[in-house]
Amino acid sequence: MLPLPSFALYAPTTLDDALALLRDHGPDTTLIAGGTDLLPNMKHGLLAPRHLVSLAQIPALRGVWVEGDVLRLGAMTNLETVAAHEVVLTRAAALAEAALSVGGPHHRRMGTLGGNLCLDTRCRYFNQTYFWREALGFCLKKDGTKCHVVEGGQRCVAAASNDTAAALLALEATIELVGPDGARSLPIRDFYTADGIANTTRAPQEIVVAVRVPLRPARASVYEKLRRRAAIDFPMISLAARLDAEEGRVNALEIAVSALAARPRMIRAASQAQGKSLAEVPRAAIAEAAFKECAPLPNIEGDPAWRKKLVRVLADRALRRLGLGPA
Amino acid sequence: MTGLVGKPGRRGDLVRRVRGEVCFTDDLRLPRMLFAKILRSPHPHARIVGLDATKALALPGVVAVLTGKDLPVRFGIIPWTPDEHSLVVEKARFVGDGVAAIAALDERTAARACELVEVTWEVLPPVLDLDTARDQPAIGLGASGKDNVSKVVDLAFGDVDAALRGSALVVEGDYHFEGTAHAPIETHCALARYDSDGLLTVWSTTQVPHYLHRELSRVLQLSPARIRVIQPPVGGAFGGKSEPFGHEMVVAKLAMVTGRPVKILLTREEEFYVHRGRHPMRMHFAVGAQRDGKLTAVDAKTDIDGGAYSSFGLVTTYYSGQLLTLPSFAPNYRFSSTRYFTTKPPCGPKRGHGSVQPRFAFEITLDKIAVELGLDPIEIRRTNAVPGNSTLNGMRITSNGYLECLARVEAASQWKERRSKLGFGRGLGVASSAYISGTNYPIYPNEMPQSAVQLKVDRSGVVTVFNGASEIGQGTDTLLATIVADELGLDLGCVRVVSADSDLCPVDLGAYSSRGTFMNGNACLMAVREVKHKLVTAVAEKLAVPPADVFVTRGFLAARGLENQAIPVDEAIRLAEARFGTLGATGWYKSPPGLGGSYRGGTIGASPAYSFTAHVAEVKVDVETGFVEVVKVWCAHDCGKAICPSLVEGQIEGSVYMGVAEALLEEHLVDHRGLHAGPNFLDYRIPTSLDVGDVEALIVESIDPEGPLGAKEAGEGPLHSSIPAVANAIFDAVGIRLDRLPFSPARVLAALEAKRSV
Numbered sequence A: 001m002l003p004l005p006s007f008a009l010y011a012p013t014t015l016d017d018a019l020a021l022l023r024d025h026g027p028d029t030t031l032i033a034g035g036t037d038l039l040p041n042m043k044h045g046l047l048a049p050r051h052l053v054s055l056a057q058i059p060a061l062r063g064v065w066v067e068g069d070v071l072r073l074g075a076m077t078n079l080e081t082v083a084a085h086e087v088v089l090t091r092a093a094a095l096a097e098a099a100l101s102v103g104g105p106h107h108r109r110m111g112t113l114g115g116n117l118c119l120d121t122r123c124r125y126f127n128q129t130y131f132w133r134e135a136l137g138f139c140l141k142k143d144g145t146k147c148h149v150v151e152g153g154q155r156c157v158a159a160a161s162n163d164t165a166a167a168l169l170a171l172e173a174t175i176e177l178v179g180p181d182g183a184r185s186l187p188i189r190d191f192y193t194a195d196g197i198a199n200t201t202r203a204p205q206e207i208v209v210a211v212r213v214p215l216r217p218a219r220a221s222v223y224e225k226l227r228r229r230a231a232i233d234f235p236m237i238s239l240a241a242r243l244d245a246e247e248g249r250v251n252a253l254e255i256a257v258s259a260l261a262a263r264p265r266m267i268r269a270a271s272q273a274q275g276k277s278l279a280e281v282p283r284a285a286i287a288e289a290a291f292k293e294c295a296p297l298p299n300i301e302g303d304p305a306w307r308k309k310l311v312r313v314l315a316d317r318a319l320r321r322l323g324l325g326p327a
Numbered sequence B: 001m002t003g004l005v006g007k008p009g010r011r012g013d014l015v016r017r018v019r020g021e022v023c024f025t026d027d028l029r030l031p032r033m034l035f036a037k038i039l040r041s042p043h044p045h046a047r048i049v050g051l052d053a054t055k056a057l058a059l060p061g062v063v064a065v066l067t068g069k070d071l072p073v074r075f076g077i078i079p080w081t082p083d084e085h086s087l088v089v090e091k092a093r094f095v096g097d098g099v100a101a102i103a104a105l106d107e108r109t110a111a112r113a114c115e116l117v118e119v120t121w122e123v124l125p126p127v128l129d130l131d132t133a134r135d136q137p138a139i140g141l142g143a144s145g146k147d148n149v150s151k152v153v154d155l156a157f158g159d160v161d162a163a164l165r166g167s168a169l170v171v172e173g174d175y176h177f178e179g180t181a182h183a184p185i186e187t188h189c190a191l192a193r194y195d196s197d198g199l200l201t202v203w204s205t206t207q208v209p210h211y212l213h214r215e216l217s218r219v220l221q222l223s224p225a226r227i228r229v230i231q232p233p234v235g236g237a238f239g240g241k242s243e244p245f246g247h248e249m250v251v252a253k254l255a256m257v258t259g260r261p262v263k264i265l266l267t268r269e270e271e272f273y274v275h276r277g278r279h280p281m282r283m284h285f286a287v288g289a290q291r292d293g294k295l296t297a298v299d300a301k302t303d304i305d306g307g308a309y310s311s312f313g314l315v316t317t318y319y320s321g322q323l324l325t326l327p328s329f330a331p332n333y334r335f336s337s338t339r340y341f342t343t344k345p346p347c348g349p350k351r352g353h354g355s356v357q358p359r360f361a362f363e364i365t366l367d368k369i370a371v372e373l374g375l376d377p378i379e380i381r382r383t384n385a386v387p388g389n390s391t392l393n394g395m396r397i398t399s400n401g402y403l404e405c406l407a408r409v410e411a412a413s414q415w416k417e418r419r420s421k422l423g424f425g426r427g428l429g430v431a432s433s434a435y436i437s438g439t440n441y442p443i444y445p446n447e448m449p450q451s452a453v454q455l456k457v458d459r460s461g462v463v464t465v466f467n468g469a470s471e472i473g474q475g476t477d478t479l480l481a482t483i484v485a486d487e488l489g490l491d492l493g494c495v496r497v498v499s500a501d502s503d504l505c506p507v508d509l510g511a512y513s514s515r516g517t518f519m520n521g522n523a524c525l526m527a528v529r530e531v532k533h534k535l536v537t538a539v540a541e542k543l544a545v546p547p548a549d550v551f552v553t554r555g556f557l558a559a560r561g562l563e564n565q566a567i568p569v570d571e572a573i574r575l576a577e578a579r580f581g582t583l584g585a586t587g588w589y590k591s592p593p594g595l596g597g598s599y600r601g602g603t604i605g606a607s608p609a610y611s612f613t614a615h616v617a618e619v620k621v622d623v624e625t626g627f628v629e630v631v632k633v634w635c636a637h638d639c640g641k642a643i644c645p646s647l648v649e650g651q652i653e654g655s656v657y658m659g660v661a662e663a664l665l666e667e668h669l670v671d672h673r674g675l676h677a678g679p680n681f682l683d684y685r686i687p688t689s690l691d692v693g694d695v696e697a698l699i700v701e702s703i704d705p706e707g708p709l710g711a712k713e714a715g716e717g718p719l720h721s722s723i724p725a726v727a728n729a730i731f732d733a734v735g736i737r738l739d740r741l742p743f744s745p746a747r748v749l750a751a752l753e754a755k756r757s758v
């Protein structure tokens, strides 16, 4: 077996204790939720923290609450729960579909929403064993100096591979964090950055506490995932779309696409739907524009040209499912 | 026959397996046991200039270090091509080749110590594809050092050129297969103990304990009498465990050096490096036909990428041509196959050894011919079904259920009503094949039996079968228990099977070439019939009737007319033991002499019996994304006689799933640096339960005259034609020909676009 590096494990029962542990043990400390991303990465020598602070025993982080017109999901809620929750299913369907498409049943039982949001970016040259990466000559993101995806590239473009990110982006979610300086909230658009080495604006000692999803009347959303197998596989393209409609007209349409580079992107062309009747929405044109706006890289498996074409297909399917464009 | 043979039933250890009670090699723990790890080459081709293990040895917890010098004797499964060292002596030949081994108190320390071994390398030019292998002989990976050739086979039967010239139609094409891995759930594991009596015991996840025994003796220079090899239950093998491996030698040597038991468990990544997976092949086929569909000649040229070592390569090279001449074939045939060495993980046998790739090429060609001539693809196979009891390359046929296989899949799939009528995007395809039931000779030439069992008959009513065969999940233990129980009228629970332990069991050559049922079954039948004869004699004497009047039924032996005085089997055993002394018997199997052609290589591919298979696949192609869904596969397989039909169905289903996975998903890629493209189960994708369609297993029984109760094989045959059946179904669905495996959605979409643009 691949040996797991040794570490000390702490299981605080309150957020304050968790913050104190993060503070006391300094930079060599990492949070662990379900561990389904962290532990394989540790086995691959991608990180070897001496201290792990588990969030599993903190009750305040687990649960799904409806607070007025906001759906609030605790960071430690597992993906199985998220995918099966009635309000998520009916009012934030893209999130339910995205959560259900993560890994297999075991991953969804162990894996949490917070862990999914903070999933490390992925790359075929990075998510490998130490031996393999050494034989390759390592890379920018870890232990090395060059990028094998973009020749001569000085920036890591590993792919955001978390299924729920695109869904939550389309759903205009807000992320709640606490850190040494107290609590803060930020729109999920500001959570992700284009830096493949660390693609979130979360400070190392901050904890994601919850995700808030606004519940709007007449809102529909869908999620589409490209993968080779019907389970286990990370997305090769991840696409979510959200529609707000009133009296048969589009108030707003948003499309988020991920599994491209480090930052999920919003499709500009979605605004073409604004104000149109549902049947008039230029579905093909929007899908075509999405195809043009996205440039998949050879950072994850799958021919990039094919993945690019599939952006168009997935966009078309998502809009069709939302009842947009000609039947 | 007492009613067990031919009845559905579950395999003997099923419940224990599912409940985690089966003890695999890695479950074994011995007192004072050490753990080993192997340091592996990071270069595809490089010479060791210096190796310094001082720092590794100094690490607390490290007990011993081995390098190539400690194990200088070469080994290999084929006696004529021993070209592997347990650890690299001079040159590493692929990324992952073992260089040094560490034994330590725990696995983590051993792994850490590997990183402390300092190796200085002189990097040599790699050979990463067939063109380089052919065009740059100076790299010298071959035995002579003057080329990269592993084996060349050129054979011709009839006048191919004349026949092609005289054909109404010749279809030529190039076909490409990039290689696949076995992907067993249990990775290789071995444990060795060298005790104070000088006995070396090795437990290993092998499917050839006997060959391991021989090669351990050779490499360690230890008498075979001082070695015991035990094969615990295996968690999947598929051909990937059918030869001796360096790590088995390494733990044995480490146990001898340290005086402590030593275990090694390969990681998933290492599993991809030791490999022995299906060979990449580049095939050029030209097949001629007359207007009526009658084939005239087959001309095949195949380049085989063997990877770093010989493995079974000599046999693979022959099999790539020899096994094609059934079930539908031409009267003239020529093949030329060359296996090259490359600096990639070594290839070997995977379920359907050597013949799955050319089967893919040939069956698609046949489909092209049928379409070109406007013939039904099933009909063209009937037209060309090889008649009589011999093939053109001299293989003897003793039983043949081929036409019934075709008829069964034709009916079950509603071929006539549905082919080409399902609308654009959906289609049906057919393909067929044949396979061996064991090879007629042992790998090392000798006149001794190829399979044997010993029966111990206990007066409690329990019969134990000591059997050398390797149970690797295919069910040989259950098969033997069924044969014994059925002959003696016992409950299955009263037959124990002890397998694959060189101290306890007679020699069997191992679980390869689909030989288990045929050879072990025959050996077992021979032994149990001797026991049965004694029971019948003792019961006849007791009832004072002629032995011919005595018959065995479930639980009893009885005499005709005296059924009310029937004697329970355990009582019959006691009577026989009193009459004859301690009961037991041996049985063995040796294939009949003279099988195969009389030309050089004519015995390779010769088998005492051949199985036959036909597949029809139904696919759905998503023309927007390129995804192919195999909705259903009908597979009819002539296994001779289904002694355990549930096991036969299991083998058919498993074969089809494996074949469809190779058709759609699996591709064993090594990149331009010589690095494996992703030695893990996220990058190398095998299907999940959601990714496979329905399989309908149709059993055909031709009752082979020499098979045990008429049985042949079912373990490998049903894989072959599943792949071209899918390819041909894709053509029926959307009109594209895919001559390169796997049919990934990107390739399918590209082919669809290319077709639209013409």
Ligand SMILES: Cc1cc2nc3c(=O)[nH]c(=O)nc-3n(C[C@H](O)[C@H](O)[C@H](O)COP(=O)(O)OP(=O)(O)OC[C@H]3O[C@@H](n4cnc5c(N)ncnc54)[C@H](O)[C@@H]3O)c2cc1C
Pocket (backbone or CB within 6 Å): A030, A031, A032, A033, A034, A035, A036, A037, A038, A039, A040, A055, A075, A076, A079, A101, A102, A103, A104, A107, A110, A111, A112, A113, A114, A115, A116, A117, A118, A119, A120, A161, A162, A163, A164, A206, A207, A208, A209, A232, A233, A234, A235, B682
């Ligand atoms: C075989 C396999 C297949 C997979 N397939 C998919 C897939 O299809 N789609 C997909 O999206 N994922 C997939 N995953 C990844 C993973 O299972 C999920 O993303 C899961 O949701 C991660 O959650 P976790 O709780 O296990 O995270 P962990 O592994 O515990 O943590 C992940 C990262 O997030 C940080 N973190 C966790 N919680 C918090 C928090 N509350 N605040 C701040 N930081 C935090 C951790 O420090 C760590 O860096 C797969 C994993 C495996 C092994």
Ligand code: SF4
Pocket (backbone or CB within 6 Å): A122, A123, A124, A125, A126, A139, A140, A141, A142, A146, A147, A148, A149, A150, A155, A156, A157, A158, A196, A299
């Ligand atoms: S994108 Fe480049 S730098 Fe980033 S992980 Fe991949 S190879 Fe490394």
